[in-house]
Amino acid sequence: MRKKISLKDIANEMGVSTAVVSYVLNNKYEGRISEAKANEIKNIAKKLNYFPNQIAKSLKKDRTFTIGLIIADISNLFYSSIARYIENESKKYNYNVIFGSADENADKFNELIQVMLGRQVDGIILAAPKGTETTLNYLKERQLPFVLIDRYFPQIMEINTVGVNNYQASYTVVQHIAANGYKKPAMVTLRTDLFHMQDRVSGFKDACRQLLGEQDSKVVEVKEDMLSEELEECLLNLLEEQNDLVYFSTNKIAMEGLAILVKRDVKVPNEMGIVCFDQADAYKIFNTSITFIKQPLQYIGSKSVEMLISSINGNRFAENVVLETQIVSGNSSASRKNS
Amino acid sequence: MRKKISLKDIANEMGVSTAVVSYVLNNKYEGRISEAKANEIKNIAKKLNYFPNQIAKSLKKDRTFTIGLIIADISNLFYSSIARYIENESKKYNYNVIFGSADENADKFNELIQVMLGRQVDGIILAAPKGTETTLNYLKERQLPFVLIDRYFPQIMEINTVGVNNYQASYTVVQHIAANGYKKPAMVTLRTDLFHMQDRVSGFKDACRQLLGEQDSKVVEVKEDMLSEELEECLLNLLEEQNDLVYFSTNKIAMEGLAILVKRDVKVPNEMGIVCFDQADAYKIFNTSITFIKQPLQYIGSKSVEMLISSINGNRFAENVVLETQIVSGNSSASRKNS
DNA sequence: CTAAATCGGTTAATCGATTAACTAAAAGGC
DNA sequence: GCCTTTTAGTTAATCGATTAACCGATTTAG
Structure with missing residues (x-):
């Protein structure tokens, strides 16, 4: 047979x-x-x-019941978790997912888009790297349903987005650490001009100004491809300058940063407090429980699928969903008794 | 437009x-x-x-240039890494990947197979949960090209497989720890009858017998869905019984196990030595560097794609590729000076 | 008892791209 | 100048499934 x-x-x-x-x-x-x-x-x-034969069916019906998913980096737990939620949610609607990782590279991103369009996906969910505005406009022009997750582009109006309130998240972090007696926090973030990352920085700066009276709060930008090296130098610097807490703005930075702290045997939170953006399974094997910002991953996944399918089914109204984050507090930012 | x-x-x-x-x-x-x-x-x-329109092209050519990938669990770094390598490798051949996670569930696995067959994938790479032999035989009968990775099923002959020498890997672990003076190691593994896991156990047992003269080496099986609870009890037990090292047989067990050791403040390696199967990014934030078995993930990925495409292109000879692992030694199994 | 409605199907066009087979015109060979 | 090649295309079938339109035979209505 x-x-x-x-x-x-x-x-x-x-x-x-x-x-x-x-x-x-x-x-x-x-x-x-x-x-x-x-x-x-x-x-x-x-x-x-x-x-x-779904291929034949698709050809006739002009519907493939497939959605494309382009994420920035599959090796990042944040994205791989979302990918899983998106896959599960899609299955409920009898949709399949084909996915690709753009690795923060606009060319690779464009290539993936081409592939997915060729495969006649009914719609796309994407976390777009910088420099992809033209492509996004093209998708919009072509009236191909899509939903941006995580990142957004204010220049492009009337498109579906799902993300969190990054400004507020950072603000909350500072509220939390101010309440715990930290005076001189620093933030370590990626050198990027993606807006959601800028929001995290603004939230931090504004909060430092308003809550700590710090006019010129410390924000260090590191380059993604030199993460480990730059980070080590940066952390030693922060220690020397008597910063009492570091706020890592992403998952990846946090993991590298924590590794360096372990290597250098820096006591957390005594010598240095820690707050991280994003969750990681790994935190639980760090010697101190970690305070982190938790994004509603599952909801981001299910909401984006829901919006995409609604759009595929003809809904013409763009929606911008901004979700709240949650701060999960651990000992890494425990209250300071000393001045 | x-x-x-x-x-x-x-x-x-x-x-x-x-x-x-x-x-x-x-x-x-x-x-x-x-x-x-x-x-x-x-x-x-x-x-x-x-x-x-690739859909039309596919229909005509009876080739979709799409391969299906079914893995056991996308949230497991082992599989998500392999998924990434497979995706990258496939791109080189101009193939796309559609993927699904079976979550160790045979029904879900079968469902995914149906979906992929419906989508007319040219071939499938899969890590099959137990209880899927019938489905695999069906695929074989249907002459749909496929490659098993990680797991294998000795009852089913003449199919393509890519995996590592699990027996040898465990044996090497015992050699390593014996050389470092450990006398009473225990192994913690999942309660499963997947053959590759059994191999890990056999390798451990045989090596304990031959190298440590231990006729009845300690092997504890835990249930996947009760991992955390069972593991805690188990580890306390092992400590009490003076076991001097624990060998965690998977990634997931290792993460949970290490978390418990941190929580209980057990000193590694002084109170308990540790060796893990599989790599994890997270190890680097543990307070002691971890000794672990490293699988050639990238090679598993690229080899499986190569074999699959060769099979798609008409190669009728099944191949069983068994790769060697590597032991990466850290301080978690450092040499014991005391008797 | 005739016209209309219902039953139980069939025919054929269509989706978009591919490709074997064909054709008409121009160019080349001797 | 006539026959053969070559050039530059066209026609039409095909992949597998869908579906509007049609058709003959019964059944029903009035």
């Missing part, structure tokens, strides 16, 4: 036309085909182990 | 037949179409922003 079974095979076996088989197997045969024959057809289909 | 551009649109624009356009765009026009017209067509195609 090497060959694939098609409608035709069933039709031949039964001595009827393929149309009949199609009607029956799609349950659109009421008043057209006798119940007896219909059952016979269903049985034969089962016996031959038939299942429809 | 809402509509999609098809061959027909270009043909109309040029006043030629779609065949010409197809020949030109596929560079099969030598001796058929004039160079001048060919260039004109290429330009129009570019101007109209045409790119071919």
Whole structure:
């Protein structure tokens, strides 16, 4: 039994036309085909182990029931978790996902878009790297349904987005640490001009000004590809300058940063307090429980799928969903008794 | 410009037949179409922003240039890393990947297989949960190219597999710790009858017998869904019984186990030595560097893609690739000076 | 008893791209 | 100048499934 079974095979076996088989197997045969024959057809289909060629179906229907997912980096837990939620949610709607990782590279991103368009995906969920505005505008022009997650581009209006309130998240961090007696926090972030990252910085700066009276709060930007090296230098610097807490603005920075603190045997929170943006499974094997900002990953996933499918089904109104984050406090930013 | 551009649109624009356009765009026009017209067509195609409908192409060619990937658990770094390598490698061959996570569930696995077959994938790479032998036999019968990774099923002959020498890996672990003076190691593993896991246990037991003279080495099996609870009890037990080292047989067990050791403030390696199967980014934030078995993830990924595509291209010979692992030694299994 | 409605199907066009087979005109050979 | 090649295309079938339109035979209505 090497060959694939098609409608035709069933039709031949039964001595009827393929149309009949199609009607029956799609349950659109009421008043057209006798119940007896219909059952016979269903049985034969089962016996031959038939299942429809979705490729052919897609071609005819102009719907593939496939959504594309482009994320920045699959090795990042933040994205791989979201990917999983998106996959699960899509399944509920009988949609499949094809995914790709753009690795923060606009060219790779564009390539992935091309591939997905070629595959006729019904829509795309994406976390776009910087420099992709042209492509996004093109998608918009082409009226291809899509939803941006995590990142957004204020220049491009009226598109669907799902993200968190990054400004507020950072602000909350400073409130939390101010309440715990920290006086001189520093933030370590990536050198990027993605807006959601800028928001994290602004929230931090504004809060430092307003809550700590710090006019010129310390924000260090590191380059992604030199993360480990730059970070080590930076952390030693912060220690020397008597900063009492570091706020890592991403998952990846946090992991590298914590590794360096372990390596240098820096006591947390005594010598240095720590707050991280984003969750990581790994935190639990650090010797101090970590305070971190928790994003509603599952909700970002399910909401983005819901919006995308609504858009695929003809909804023309763009929606910008901004979700709140949550601060989970651990000992890494525990209250300071000393001045 | 809402509509999609098809061959027909270009043909109309040029006043030629779609065949010409197809020949030109596929560079099969030598001796058929004039160079001048060919260039004109290429330009129009570019101007109209045409790119071919892969769905239609697939239907005609009976090739989708898509491979399915089913892994056990996308949230596990082992699999997500492999997924990434597989995706990258596939791109080199101009193949795309659609993926799904079976969560160690045979029903979900079967469902994913159905979906992928419906989508007419050219082949599948899979890490199969237990209880899926029937499905695998069906795939074999159907002559659908596939490659098993990580796990294997000795009952099913002549299928492509890529995995590591699990027995040898465990044996090496015991050699390593024996050389470092450990006398009473224990192994913690999952309660499962997947063969590759059994191999890890056999390797451990045999090595304990042969190298440590231990006739009845300690192997504790925990249940996946009760990991954290069972593990805590188990570890306390091992401490009490004077075991001097624990060998965690998977990534996931290791993470949970280490977390418990941190929580209980157990000194590694003084109170308890540690060796883990599989790598994790997180190890670097543990207070002691971890000794672990490193699998050649990238090679598993690239090899499996290579084998799959060779099989898709008609190669009928099944291959069983068994790769060697590597032990990366850290302080968690450092040499014991005391008896 | 005739016209209309219902039953149980079939035919054929279509989705977009591919490709074997064909054709008409121009160029080349002797 | 006539026959053969070559050039430059066109036609039409095909992949598998869908579906509007049609058709003959019964059944029903009035």
